Amino acid sequence: MCELCHEEPCLSGCPNAPVDTSRRICAWCDEPIFDDLYFSIDGEPVCSDCVDDCRRYDTEREAM
Numbered sequence: 001m002c003e004l005c006h007e008e009p010c011l012s013g014c015p016n017a018p019v020d021t022s023r024r025i026c027a028w029c030d031e032p033i034f035d036d037l038y039f040s041i042d043g044e045p046v047c048s049d050c051v052d053d054c055r056r057y058d059t060e061r062e063a064m
């Protein structure tokens, strides 16, 4: 167990937490992207959930 956060594995934000640089973080919702389903928008990775929300919004707007 970690001496700092008393969690195993470490809580995010704990200085002892391992940094996985290969893991992408969504630029919109700051959630880690676990699979390869992401989109590159303005050079930043955006998860499929955020893109889906954006597309749904666009569709609703067009329907109005």
Ligand SMILES: [Zn+2]
Binding pocket: 002, 003, 004, 005, 006, 007, 009, 010, 011, 014, 015, 016, 017
């Ligand atoms: Zn820790």
Ligand SMILES: [Zn+2]
Binding pocket: 026, 027, 028, 029, 030, 031, 046, 047, 048, 049, 050
């Ligand atoms: Zn996202």
